[in-house]
Amino acid sequence: MTLYILSSLIVLIFSAIMSMAGLGAAFIYVPLFYWLGVPLHQAMPAALLLNSISLSFASISYIKNKLVDFKTALPILVTSVLLAPPGAWAAQYVARQYLLALFALFLVFAGSMMLFYRPVRRAQTAVAGSGAAEKGSATSPDGGEVRAISPVPDGQSVLLPGVTAGVVAGFMGGLLGVGGGNFIVPVLNWLGYEPKRASATTAFVVVFSSLSGFLGHATLGKIDPLFLLFTGVAACLGALIGSWLMQYKLTGNQLKQIIGALLYLMAGKILWELLSKH
Numbered sequence: 001m002t003l004y005i006l007s008s009l010i011v012l013i014f015s016a017i018m019s020m021a022g023l024g025a026a027f028i029y030v031p032l033f034y035w036l037g038v039p040l041h042q043a044m045p046a047a048l049l050l051n052s053i054s055l056s057f058a059s060i061s062y063i064k065n066k067l068v069d070f071k072t073a074l075p076i077l078v079t080s081v082l083l084a085p086p087g088a089w090a091a092q093y094v095a096r097q098y099l100l101a102l103f104a105l106f107l108v109f110a111g112s113m114m115l116f117y118r119p120v121r122r123a124q125t126a127v128a129g130s131g132a133a134e135k136g137s138a139t140s141p142d143g144g145e146v147r148a149i150s151p152v153p154d155g156q157s158v159l160l161p162g163v164t165a166g167v168v169a170g171f172m173g174g175l176l177g178v179g180g181g182n183f184i185v186p187v188l189n190w191l192g193y194e195p196k197r198a199s200a201t202t203a204f205v206v207v208f209s210s211l212s213g214f215l216g217h218a219t220l221g222k223i224d225p226l227f228l229l230f231t232g233v234a235a236c237l238g239a240l241i242g243s244w245l246m247q248y249k250l251t252g253n254q255l256k257q258i259i260g261a262l263l264y265l266m267a268g269k270i271l272w273e274l275l276s277k278h
Contacts, residue, residue: 004227006036008234015054015238017258024051024179024206027110030103031266038227040096044088044177045217046228050235051179051210057239059204067200072162072188076201079166080173080180080209087174088216094175097277100270103176107267110182114260117186161187166205174213179206 010032011025018025026047033043062068091099165187173180181202188198217223 003036003038004230007033007038007227008230010036011050011231011234012238012241015050015235016242018054018242024055024181024203024210026051026210027103027107027176027178027182027263028266030177031107031270040099041092041217042223042227044091045214045223046231047177048173048179048210048214048217049228050231052207052214053232053235054239055179055203055207055210057236059200059207062200062203065200067197068204069193069197069201070204072193073201073205075159076162076166076169076184077205077208079163080170080184080205081212083167083170084174084180084209084213085216087171087176088213089174090171091175091177091217097274099176101274104267104270104274106172106176106178106182107263107270111260111263111267113182113186114263115257117189161191166209169205170209170212173206173209174216177213177217179210179213181206 011029014025014028014032018028029047029050030040030043033046034040038046059068094102165184169180169183172178172183184202184205185198188201193201
C-alpha cells in the first residue's frame with residue numbers, strides 16, 4: 001500500500017506540473033517508479049497509460065481553442081501508433097542496463113530541449129483563401145491568449161518530415177516507455193509551426209501513441225491493476241488541478257527550466273548507478 005500511495009502522490013504532483021506546461025510526464029514517471037521498486041517492464045506501460053490520461057484532458061482544451069492541426073496530426077498519429085507496439089515488443093529483448101542507459105540519454109535530450117531549445121519563429125503572412133491566420137483570440141492552455149495564430153505550413157511540405165517523426169517517436173516511445181512528444185515538437189517547430197500549435201498537435205498525437213505503446217507493453221507481461229487504478233485516479237486529479245492553477249502559477253519558461261533541471265538530475269542518477277556497477 002505504501003508503494004501505491006507514494007506513486008499516486010508522484011503522479012498527482014507531476015501530472016499537475018506537466019499539465020500546466022502542456023506536456024506528458026511518462027519520461028519522469030518511469031525512473032521514479034523504478035526507484036520505488038516497480039519493475040522496469042511494469043513501470044513503462046503504467047507511465048504510458050498515465051501519459052495518455054493526462055494529455056487527453058489537455059487535448060480537450062487544445063481542440064476547443066482550435067490549436068490542433070488535424071491534417072498534420074493524422075499522418076504522424078498513424079505512423080507513431082503503428083510503430084509503438086513494435087518498440088514495446090523490442091524492449092523485452094534489450095538488457096536492463098542498456099535500456100536504462102538509453103533512457104538516461106533520452107532524459108538528457110528532453111532536458112536539453114526544455115532548457116536550451118528556442119523554436120525559430122518564421123515570418124508568415126496571411127493570404128486570403130490559403131489558410132489565413134485565424135482572427136480574434138482564444139484562451140491558450142497556458143492561461144494567456146492566442147492572437148492571430150500564424151497559418152500552418154502546406155500539407156505536402158510537412159508530410160515526409162511528419163511521417164518520419166512519427167516513425168521515430170512511435171518506435172522509440174514504445175521502446176523507452178515514453179510518449180515520444182519530445183521527438184515531434186522540434187520537428188513541427190522547425191517546419192514553421194507556431195509553438196502553441198506545435199505543442200497542441202503533438203499532445204493530441206501522443207495521447208494515441210502512448211495508448212498504443214501501453215497496449216504493446218501490457219500484452220507482454222503482468223501489470224498490477226491496483227497500481228494502475230491508484231495512479232490513474234491521481235493522473236486525472238493532477239491534470240484537473242494543473243489546468244486550474246495554470247494562470248496563477250509559474251510561467252511556461254519557468255516550468256521548462258525546472259523540468260529541464262529535474263530531467264538532468266534523473267539522468268545523472270541513472271548513469272551514476274550504471275557506472276558504479278562497473
